Amino acid sequence: xxxxxxxxxxxxxxxxxxxxxxxxxxxxxxxxxxxxxxxxxxxxxxxxxxxxxxxxxxxxxxxxxxxxxxxxxxxxxxxxxxxxxxxxxxxxxxxxxxxxxxxxxxxxxxxxxxxxxxxxxxxxxxxxxxxxxxxxxxxxxxxxxxxxxxxxxxxxxxxxxxxxxxxxxxxxxxxxxxxxxxxxxxxxxxxxxxxxxxxxxxxxxxxxxxxxxxxxxxxxxxxxxxxxxxxxxxxxxxxxxxxxxxxxxxxxxxxxxxxxxxxxxxxxxxxxxx
Numbered sequence: 001x002x003x004x005x006x007x008x009x010x011x012x013x014x015x016x017x018x019x020x021x022x023x024x025x026x027x028x029x030x031x032x033x034x035x036x037x038x039x040x041x042x043x044x045x046x047x048x049x050x051x052x053x054x055x056x057x058x059x060x061x062x063x064x065x066x067x068x069x070x071x072x073x074x075x076x077x078x079x080x081x082x083x084x085x086x087x088x089x090x091x092x093x094x095x096x097x098x099x100x101x102x103x104x105x106x107x108x109x110x111x112x113x114x115x116x117x118x119x120x121x122x123x124x125x126x127x128x129x130x131x132x133x134x135x136x137x138x139x140x141x142x143x144x145x146x147x148x149x150x151x152x153x154x155x156x157x158x159x160x161x162x163x164x165x166x167x168x169x170x171x172x173x174x175x176x177x178x179x180x181x182x183x184x185x186x187x188x189x190x191x192x193x194x195x196x197x198x199x200x201x202x203x204x205x206x207x208x209x210x211x212x213x214x215x216x217x218x219x220x221x222x223x224x225x226x227x228x229x230x231x232x233x234x235x236x237x238x239x240x241x242x243x244x245x246x247x248x249x250x251x252x253x254x255x256x257x258x259x260x261x262x263x264x265x266x267x268x269x270x271x272x273x274x
Contacts, residue, residue: 002237004262005063007212007248009035011255018050021058027259033064033246041068041079041092048095055103062103063244064210067135068092069111077157078111080135081128083119093135101142106244107210108139109147109184112168114156121158128168133176140180145209149184152192160193162200166207182209186248187232191216197232205239214249221249221258 006012006029008020015023017037024032032055038047055062067089070076079089096108110132115121136146148165151157159165162183169181185208190200201208211233215225222229233245251258 002211002233002242002245003031005029005031005033005244005246007034007064007246008032009037010248010250011258014254018054021055021060021062023255025058025060027256029060031061031063031244033244033248034062035066035072036068036092036096038068041070041088042095048099052099052102062100062105064107064109064246065096065100065105066109066111067096070113075154076114077151077154078113080110080131081113081124082116083124083127086127086131089131090134093138097138097142097144100139100144105142105144107145107147107182107184108135109149109210110135111151112148112157112159114154115158116156125168125171129172129175132168132172132181133178136172136176136178136180140178145180145182146178147182147184147210149186150189150193150195151186152189161195162190162204166204169207183207184210184212185236186212186214187227187229188212188214188216188219188249191227197227198235201232201235201239205236205241208236208241208243210243210246211236211241212246212248214247219250220252221247221261223261224252 006024008024012020012023021032037051069078079085112128132146139146148168150159150161150165165183172178172181183204187197190197213229215222215227218225
Protein backbone atom coordinates (compact mmCIF):
# COMPACT_ATOMS: atom_id res chain seq x y z
CA UNK A 1 0.00 0.00 0.00
CA UNK A 2 1.07 3.57 -0.63
CA UNK A 3 2.00 5.68 2.38
CA UNK A 4 1.52 9.40 2.92
CA UNK A 5 4.09 11.70 4.44
CA UNK A 6 3.87 15.40 5.29
CA UNK A 7 5.88 17.95 3.40
CA UNK A 8 6.82 20.24 6.25
CA UNK A 9 7.80 23.08 3.94
CA UNK A 10 4.17 23.30 2.73
CA UNK A 11 2.22 21.91 5.68
CA UNK A 12 2.26 23.16 9.28
CA UNK A 13 3.64 26.51 8.12
CA UNK A 14 1.60 28.18 10.86
CA UNK A 15 4.45 26.94 13.08
CA UNK A 16 8.19 27.68 13.08
CA UNK A 17 10.25 25.20 11.05
CA UNK A 18 11.64 23.35 14.04
CA UNK A 19 8.17 22.76 15.50
CA UNK A 20 6.76 21.17 12.38
CA UNK A 21 8.20 17.64 12.70
CA UNK A 22 6.54 17.20 16.10
CA UNK A 23 3.28 18.64 14.73
CA UNK A 24 3.39 16.14 11.88
CA UNK A 25 3.92 13.30 14.33
CA UNK A 26 1.03 14.53 16.48
CA UNK A 27 -1.15 14.54 13.34
CA UNK A 28 -0.36 10.85 12.80
CA UNK A 29 2.48 10.91 10.28
CA UNK A 30 5.41 8.52 10.62
CA UNK A 31 7.52 10.33 8.03
CA UNK A 32 8.10 13.81 6.67
CA UNK A 33 9.97 15.58 3.91
CA UNK A 34 11.42 19.07 3.66
CA UNK A 35 12.67 21.45 1.06
CA UNK A 36 16.13 22.61 2.12
CA UNK A 37 15.29 23.83 5.66
CA UNK A 38 18.16 26.31 6.10
CA UNK A 39 18.59 29.84 4.73
CA UNK A 40 22.04 28.99 3.35
CA UNK A 41 23.22 26.09 1.23
CA UNK A 42 26.04 25.47 3.69
CA UNK A 43 24.71 26.00 7.24
CA UNK A 44 26.96 25.81 10.27
CA UNK A 45 27.33 22.66 12.34
CA UNK A 46 25.13 23.98 15.14
CA UNK A 47 22.21 24.62 12.78
CA UNK A 48 22.56 21.17 11.26
CA UNK A 49 22.72 19.38 14.59
CA UNK A 50 19.71 21.30 15.91
CA UNK A 51 17.66 20.25 12.88
CA UNK A 52 18.76 16.61 13.19
CA UNK A 53 17.96 16.43 16.89
CA UNK A 54 14.59 18.13 16.37
CA UNK A 55 13.49 15.58 13.75
CA UNK A 56 14.85 12.65 15.75
CA UNK A 57 13.17 13.82 18.95
CA UNK A 58 9.86 14.14 17.10
CA UNK A 59 9.99 10.44 16.26
CA UNK A 60 9.53 10.80 12.51
CA UNK A 61 11.64 9.66 9.59
CA UNK A 62 12.98 12.36 7.28
CA UNK A 63 12.18 10.27 4.23
CA UNK A 64 12.79 13.02 1.68
CA UNK A 65 14.98 16.13 1.54
CA UNK A 66 15.66 18.68 -1.18
CA UNK A 67 19.16 19.80 -1.90
CA UNK A 68 19.58 23.57 -1.62
CA UNK A 69 17.86 25.34 -4.52
CA UNK A 70 18.84 28.98 -4.07
CA UNK A 71 16.35 31.68 -3.12
CA UNK A 72 13.00 30.14 -4.03
CA UNK A 73 11.06 33.31 -3.20
CA UNK A 74 13.22 35.22 -5.65
CA UNK A 75 12.54 32.65 -8.35
CA UNK A 76 15.58 30.38 -8.08
CA UNK A 77 14.85 26.73 -8.82
CA UNK A 78 18.01 24.79 -8.11
CA UNK A 79 21.79 24.84 -8.27
CA UNK A 80 22.32 21.73 -10.38
CA UNK A 81 22.78 23.54 -13.72
CA UNK A 82 23.89 26.93 -12.32
CA UNK A 83 27.41 27.87 -13.50
CA UNK A 84 29.61 29.27 -10.77
CA UNK A 85 27.90 27.42 -7.91
CA UNK A 86 29.38 23.97 -8.38
CA UNK A 87 31.47 24.02 -5.20
CA UNK A 88 28.48 25.27 -3.22
CA UNK A 89 26.32 22.47 -4.60
CA UNK A 90 28.94 19.84 -3.80
CA UNK A 91 29.29 21.12 -0.23
CA UNK A 92 25.52 21.13 0.13
CA UNK A 93 25.30 17.53 -1.09
CA UNK A 94 27.79 16.46 1.56
CA UNK A 95 25.73 18.11 4.31
CA UNK A 96 22.41 16.79 3.01
CA UNK A 97 23.71 13.21 2.80
CA UNK A 98 25.15 13.51 6.30
CA UNK A 99 21.73 14.59 7.56
CA UNK A 100 20.08 11.78 5.62
CA UNK A 101 22.42 9.19 7.06
CA UNK A 102 21.19 10.03 10.55
CA UNK A 103 17.48 10.48 9.79
CA UNK A 104 16.74 7.67 7.33
CA UNK A 105 16.42 9.77 4.19
CA UNK A 106 15.56 7.68 1.16
CA UNK A 107 15.35 10.31 -1.58
CA UNK A 108 17.02 13.64 -2.29
CA UNK A 109 15.34 16.03 -4.72
CA UNK A 110 17.80 17.89 -6.96
CA UNK A 111 15.97 20.81 -8.55
CA UNK A 112 17.56 21.28 -11.96
CA UNK A 113 17.87 25.06 -12.03
CA UNK A 114 16.67 27.80 -14.38
CA UNK A 115 18.11 28.65 -17.75
CA UNK A 116 20.41 31.61 -17.25
CA UNK A 117 20.83 34.37 -19.81
CA UNK A 118 24.23 34.46 -21.54
CA UNK A 119 24.95 30.82 -20.71
CA UNK A 120 24.74 28.13 -23.36
CA UNK A 121 21.92 25.67 -22.48
CA UNK A 122 24.05 22.74 -23.63
CA UNK A 123 26.82 23.82 -21.26
CA UNK A 124 24.30 24.07 -18.43
CA UNK A 125 23.07 20.56 -19.24
CA UNK A 126 26.63 19.21 -19.22
CA UNK A 127 27.20 20.83 -15.82
CA UNK A 128 23.93 19.35 -14.55
CA UNK A 129 25.01 15.91 -15.69
CA UNK A 130 28.24 16.15 -13.71
CA UNK A 131 26.50 17.53 -10.62
CA UNK A 132 23.79 14.89 -10.66
CA UNK A 133 26.41 12.17 -11.02
CA UNK A 134 28.25 13.61 -8.02
CA UNK A 135 25.03 13.74 -6.00
CA UNK A 136 24.10 10.17 -6.98
CA UNK A 137 27.51 8.89 -5.92
CA UNK A 138 27.19 10.58 -2.52
CA UNK A 139 23.59 9.40 -2.02
CA UNK A 140 24.59 5.84 -2.89
CA UNK A 141 26.78 5.70 0.21
CA UNK A 142 23.62 5.63 2.33
CA UNK A 143 21.47 3.67 -0.11
CA UNK A 144 19.48 6.73 -1.20
CA UNK A 145 18.18 7.92 -4.56
CA UNK A 146 18.52 11.31 -6.28
CA UNK A 147 15.36 12.67 -7.88
CA UNK A 148 14.81 14.91 -10.89
CA UNK A 149 11.52 16.81 -11.02
CA UNK A 150 9.47 18.62 -13.66
CA UNK A 151 8.24 21.91 -12.18
CA UNK A 152 5.46 24.33 -13.10
CA UNK A 153 5.18 28.06 -12.55
CA UNK A 154 8.85 28.79 -13.23
CA UNK A 155 9.33 30.46 -16.61
CA UNK A 156 12.98 29.59 -17.06
CA UNK A 157 12.95 26.06 -15.61
CA UNK A 158 13.57 23.73 -18.57
CA UNK A 159 12.08 20.47 -17.27
CA UNK A 160 8.34 20.70 -17.83
CA UNK A 161 7.22 17.15 -18.54
CA UNK A 162 8.01 13.68 -17.32
CA UNK A 163 9.75 13.03 -20.65
CA UNK A 164 12.04 16.03 -20.05
CA UNK A 165 13.12 14.67 -16.67
CA UNK A 166 13.58 11.10 -17.91
CA UNK A 167 15.81 12.39 -20.68
CA UNK A 168 18.06 13.90 -18.00
CA UNK A 169 18.02 10.68 -15.98
CA UNK A 170 19.05 8.70 -19.04
CA UNK A 171 21.86 11.11 -19.87
CA UNK A 172 23.31 10.94 -16.35
CA UNK A 173 23.05 7.14 -16.28
CA UNK A 174 24.65 6.74 -19.69
CA UNK A 175 27.52 9.14 -18.99
CA UNK A 176 28.27 8.25 -15.37
CA UNK A 177 26.91 4.75 -14.84
CA UNK A 178 24.79 5.96 -11.90
CA UNK A 179 21.59 3.97 -11.38
CA UNK A 180 20.28 5.46 -8.13
CA UNK A 181 18.37 8.22 -9.91
CA UNK A 182 14.65 8.48 -10.45
CA UNK A 183 11.69 10.58 -11.46
CA UNK A 184 9.85 12.66 -8.91
CA UNK A 185 6.28 12.54 -10.18
CA UNK A 186 4.53 15.56 -8.72
CA UNK A 187 1.01 15.06 -10.03
CA UNK A 188 0.20 18.73 -9.57
CA UNK A 189 3.16 20.09 -11.54
CA UNK A 190 2.70 17.53 -14.32
CA UNK A 191 -0.99 18.40 -14.66
CA UNK A 192 -0.40 22.15 -14.72
CA UNK A 193 2.28 21.71 -17.37
CA UNK A 194 -0.12 19.77 -19.58
CA UNK A 195 1.17 16.22 -19.15
CA UNK A 196 -1.53 13.55 -19.32
CA UNK A 197 -1.17 11.74 -16.00
CA UNK A 198 -2.59 8.45 -17.22
CA UNK A 199 -0.08 8.39 -20.06
CA UNK A 200 2.78 9.42 -17.79
CA UNK A 201 1.99 6.60 -15.38
CA UNK A 202 1.65 4.03 -18.14
CA UNK A 203 4.92 5.08 -19.75
CA UNK A 204 7.12 5.97 -16.79
CA UNK A 205 5.82 4.21 -13.67
CA UNK A 206 8.97 2.13 -13.60
CA UNK A 207 11.10 5.26 -13.37
CA UNK A 208 9.11 6.89 -10.55
CA UNK A 209 10.96 6.88 -7.23
CA UNK A 210 8.84 9.41 -5.35
CA UNK A 211 5.38 10.96 -5.70
CA UNK A 212 3.96 14.25 -4.49
CA UNK A 213 0.39 15.47 -4.73
CA UNK A 214 -1.71 18.60 -4.65
CA UNK A 215 -4.92 19.36 -6.47
CA UNK A 216 -5.22 21.67 -9.47
CA UNK A 217 -6.01 24.40 -10.03
CA UNK A 218 -4.86 26.12 -6.86
CA UNK A 219 -2.37 23.60 -5.42
CA UNK A 220 -4.71 22.88 -2.51
CA UNK A 221 -5.48 19.63 -0.74
CA UNK A 222 -7.16 16.78 -2.64
CA UNK A 223 -10.80 17.58 -3.35
CA UNK A 224 -10.27 21.30 -3.87
CA UNK A 225 -9.54 20.95 -7.58
CA UNK A 226 -10.15 18.69 -10.54
CA UNK A 227 -7.42 16.01 -10.48
CA UNK A 228 -8.65 12.49 -9.80
CA UNK A 229 -5.74 11.84 -7.46
CA UNK A 230 -7.12 8.60 -6.02
CA UNK A 231 -7.39 7.07 -9.50
CA UNK A 232 -3.86 8.03 -10.45
CA UNK A 233 -2.39 6.82 -7.15
CA UNK A 234 -4.18 3.51 -7.63
CA UNK A 235 -2.71 3.28 -11.13
CA UNK A 236 0.79 3.89 -9.78
CA UNK A 237 0.30 1.22 -7.13
CA UNK A 238 -1.01 -1.24 -9.72
CA UNK A 239 2.18 -0.70 -11.72
CA UNK A 240 4.39 -1.45 -8.76
CA UNK A 241 4.98 1.88 -7.04
CA UNK A 242 5.10 1.30 -3.29
CA UNK A 243 6.96 4.38 -2.07
CA UNK A 244 5.91 7.45 -0.19
CA UNK A 245 3.33 9.98 -1.39
CA UNK A 246 4.32 13.45 -0.22
CA UNK A 247 1.52 15.86 0.66
CA UNK A 248 2.96 19.00 -0.88
CA UNK A 249 -0.04 21.29 -1.02
CA UNK A 250 -1.16 24.69 0.26
CA UNK A 251 -3.80 24.09 2.96
CA UNK A 252 -7.02 25.95 2.24
CA UNK A 253 -7.40 26.61 5.97
CA UNK A 254 -5.05 25.50 8.73
CA UNK A 255 -3.08 22.30 8.21
CA UNK A 256 -5.07 20.17 10.67
CA UNK A 257 -8.41 20.94 9.01
CA UNK A 258 -6.89 20.49 5.56
CA UNK A 259 -6.11 16.86 6.45
CA UNK A 260 -9.77 15.88 6.91
CA UNK A 261 -9.87 14.44 3.38
CA UNK A 262 -7.59 11.64 4.59
CA UNK A 263 -10.31 10.24 6.81
CA UNK A 264 -12.83 9.74 4.03
CA UNK A 265 -10.67 8.58 1.14
CA UNK A 266 -10.09 5.07 -0.14
CA UNK A 267 -8.53 2.85 2.54
CA UNK A 268 -6.36 1.11 -0.07
CA UNK A 269 -3.84 3.80 0.83
CA UNK A 270 -2.33 3.94 4.30
CA UNK A 271 -3.34 7.19 6.02
CA UNK A 272 -2.43 8.84 9.30
CA UNK A 273 -4.93 8.41 12.11
CA UNK A 274 -6.12 11.50 13.95
